[in-house]
Amino acid sequence: MKETYELPVDHEGVNIVKICFWGASLSGKTTALSIYKTLKTLENPESVYQWLKLEDPSGRTLFFDQAVFSLGRSEKTGLPYLKYHVYTVPGQIRHKGQRKVVLEGSHGLIILLDSSLSQWNFNLQALEELNELVGPELANGTLPFKLVLNKMDLPPSERISAIDVGELLVEAGLSEKLRDAYANIIETSCLKATNDLKRILIQIKKEGLRDKYKDPKTGRWIRSVLPVSVQRIMQPVEELLREVIVIVLRKNRDR
Numbered sequence: 001m002k003e004t005y006e007l008p009v010d011h012e013g014v015n016i017v018k019i020c021f022w023g024a025s026l027s028g029k030t031t032a033l034s035i036y037k038t039l040k041t042l043e044n045p046e047s048v049y050q051w052l053k054l055e056d057p058s059g060r061t062l063f064f065d066q067a068v069f070s071l072g073r074s075e076k077t078g079l080p081y082l083k084y085h086v087y088t089v090p091g092q093i094r095h096k097g098q099r100k101v102v103l104e105g106s107h108g109l110i111i112l113l114d115s116s117l118s119q120w121n122f123n124l125q126a127l128e129e130l131n132e133l134v135g136p137e138l139a140n141g142t143l144p145f146k147l148v149l150n151k152m153d154l155p156p157s158e159r160i161s162a163i164d165v166g167e168l169l170v171e172a173g174l175s176e177k178l179r180d181a182y183a184n185i186i187e188t189s190c191l192k193a194t195n196d197l198k199r200i201l202i203q204i205k206k207e208g209l210r211d212k213y214k215d216p217k218t219g220r221w222i223r224s225v226l227p228v229s230v231q232r233i234m235q236p237v238e239e240l241l242r243e244v245i246v247i248v249l250r251k252n253r254d255r
């Protein structure tokens, strides 16, 4: 990719995209990013640059988590075409100041909602705060975002549904039609994804099922044979990254 005017560059001159997970405390942001990073490492360790977690003794994020990944590599320069930095904000109410700093300069957001009924008000608070900070940019599409409803492993009586969230989006003016809003929500369970991934790793160790998951030539993991629960965790980051790249390329073309 040629150098673009919207994206910052790092010390090697590689374009950087910043993606940020936003959501209430305990919604699963750190867990989702950890799973994403684990899978990227299995698929291609060279594409994972950095993994930083700043947490308090109870495991809640204190300032941010940051993971840095690369996309492709130019044969000519040996450098990646792009690096994408993925951050999580600290969700606890008292970290409002830190959230603002971490959010700054994001090219795209993953809004993670906790499906637990008991957390509904915290989801609303997180959305209200985001609306205060970047509301118009979300509503007019300048700042692309993906909406993820996590903890779908909870029994239906203890969680909200994607329809409930769709209604909320329409009410907040983030979507015109309920059908569109509903279609844009990605349902995940980090718990199920973690368990499925563990099961595979144990099977490989015990029964040597390595061939099923690995490309014999490259030794890298094959995404398409992984359980849906695991693929779903990768989906928002990668769809968002594609959207950001398309937006940047279009802006450069129309310049």
Ligand SMILES: Nc1nc2c(ncn2[C@@H]2O[C@H](COP(=O)(O)OP(=O)(O)OP(=O)(O)O)[C@@H](O)[C@H]2O)c(=O)[nH]1
Pocket (backbone or CB within 6 Å): 023, 024, 025, 026, 027, 028, 029, 030, 031, 032, 059, 060, 061, 062, 088, 089, 090, 091, 092, 150, 151, 152, 153, 154, 188, 189, 190, 191, 192
């Ligand atoms: N049942 C269930 N629990 C989950 C799921 N995802 C995460 N959790 C649990 O929820 C708790 C909080 O997860 P974190 O990833 O630390 O949450 P966070 O959003 O980073 O929280 P802050 O750092 O405080 O903003 C942990 O105990 C996770 O194991 C899920 O899909 N289902």
Ligand SMILES: [Mg+2]
Pocket (backbone or CB within 6 Å): 029, 030, 031, 060, 061, 088, 089, 090, 091
């Ligand atoms: Mg966290």
